[in-house]
Amino acid sequence: MSASDTHVILPGATLGVLGGGQLGRMFAHAAQAMGYFTAVLDPDATSPAGRVSHHHVRTGYEDAQGLAELATLCAAVTTEFENVPAAALNRLAESLPVSPAGASVAIAQDRAAEKAHFVKCGVPCAPYAVIETAAQLAAVNDALLPGILKTARMGYDGKGQIRVKTRAELAAGWDELGQVACVLEKMLPLAHECSVIVARGRNGDIVNLPVQRNLHRDGILAVTEVYAGNLPAAQAEQAIAAAKSVAIGLDYVGVLCVEFFVLDNGQLVVNEIAPRPHNSGHYSQNAMDVSQFELQVRCMTNLPLVQPRQHSATVMLNLLGDLWFTQGETAKSPAWDQVLALPGTHLHLYGKVDAKRARKMGHLNITAATPDQARDTALQAAAILGIAPF
Structure with a gap:
């Protein structure tokens, strides 16, 4: 060094x-x-x-x-x-x-390389096959079906993904995706999803945010809940250890999000990584004493990394452009005054010029003394905004 x-x-x-x-x-x-x-x-x-x-x-x-x-x-x-x-x-x-280095980002850009890295780190992921040629398509094991066919590159927020149940659907799906390099993942029985954000410095110091329990709708994060007991303690510890293993294996410097599936049987499998701060970590702006963005600054400047502490139970609601169109096809600003009348609400809008459906326009962090209070307020805010209950 x-x-x-x-x-x-x-x-x-x-x-x-x-x-x-x-x-x-x-x-x-x-x-x-x-x-x-x-x-x-x-x-x-x-x-x-x-x-x-x-x-x-x-x-x-x-x-x-x-x-x-x-x-x-x-x-x-x-x-x-x-x-x-x-x-x-x-x-x-x-x-x-x-930070992060180009080599780390390159792995996150390629699902096949990403899966290979998980295997190398000994972190369990869904059974999968790489499909780059017609021969590889023909050789796919039937045990991987039903599955999700994903483009190896440039997929995010549910884009570049097709669910396939049969070999015929798999072949048609590969054609629909342009016969580009893909990864077929076996569809697993999911109980829920979670993620862990870690920050690692050039000296090898590594810290983490708490495990985040996530709800996705249409492939886009909708709700994140973070509080003691949101996952069983052993499961949370396993997720944190796996996330750190992935970061260390990359010799990663910076903020890294590792996303997981939690199966019906309680097993944890890694889904994907994001080499940057992540939507599921936005709650840290109001519920932690060090946010994921301050950790990003600390990593790139070699400032000390201290273990963040959570001071409030929290729920984060993703605010998509659809909320501007609940009363018709003309964009109208949601009732932020009613939302902000609720205790513990923190509005973050991103300064985007135009609201569009499915576009991330902002997020709402709700903090409270207890998980029940945070969830109750979040459900009230969701009702005001026209977000489906959870």
């Missing part, structure tokens, strides 16, 4: 992020609260992060001039989404600290 790897970057420096979405915006807010300046590289003039940062480099992620400008501005760089080209991260890493 070189001296530059352990050098602490103190407030007053400029920190950069590739990507201008809501995760970049919340990273910028956290960094600015700690006294850093921020720079965003994103081609969109109205990007949520670009609009709140001190510098906005408006170029594509592979633009050499834009990357050079970002490197000149910044003392360190991170990313806010996994589909940024790993080559761009590698190029920046030639001149300044970059």
Whole structure:
């Protein structure tokens, strides 16, 4: 480890992020609260992060001039989404600290490589097969059906996925996805889903947020509940240990989310990783003494990583653009005044110009002294907003 790897970057420096979405915006807010300046590289003039940062480099992620400008501005760089080209991260890493590394992001971008990494780490995942050729399609074991066929690359929020029950449906599904490289995962009997966010420094220090119990609807996270006992203690400990194992196996630096399925029999299997802060960790802004975004700042600047502490039971509601259209096809702002009249509600909107159905527009964190109080208030807020009960 070189001296530059352990050098602490103190407030007053400029920190950069590739990507201008809501995760970049919340990273910028956290960094600015700690006294850093921020720079965003994103081609969109109205990007949520670009609009709140001190510098906005408006170029594509592979633009050499834009990357050079970002490197000149910044003392360190991170990313806010996994589909940024790993080559761009590698190029920046030639001149300044970059976390996570391009190699880690590249694995998260490829489901086949991701599954192989889980196996290497000894972390159980769903039985699967890689399908890149017609021969591999024909060789698929019948035991993997029914299953979910997923594109190996560029799939998120339920996109690039098809459920298949028979070999005929599998073949048709592969055709529908363009015969690109895919992974077929055996469909398992799910009780629920959960995730763990870990943060790992260049010196190997690693901390974690509590296990997050998640509810997805139409492939998009809808509700996260975090409180003592949201999962059995042994299950929670297993999830945390598995998440740390995945991060250590990658020699990961930064914030990493590991998502899990919990099966009907209580078995835990890993689903996928996200090499960045995650939607399921947004509650940490109001229920923890250190948020996932502050952890992101600490990782990239070599500031000490302290184990975050939860001070409130919490429920997070994802706010999709559909909520703006509950009264028709003309977008209308939801009744935030009624929501914010409820105790312990914390509204986070992302500054997106237009509301669109299925688009992530914000989230609502509800904190309370007890899980029952948090859940009761969250259900009241959901009823006001037109979110289905849970």
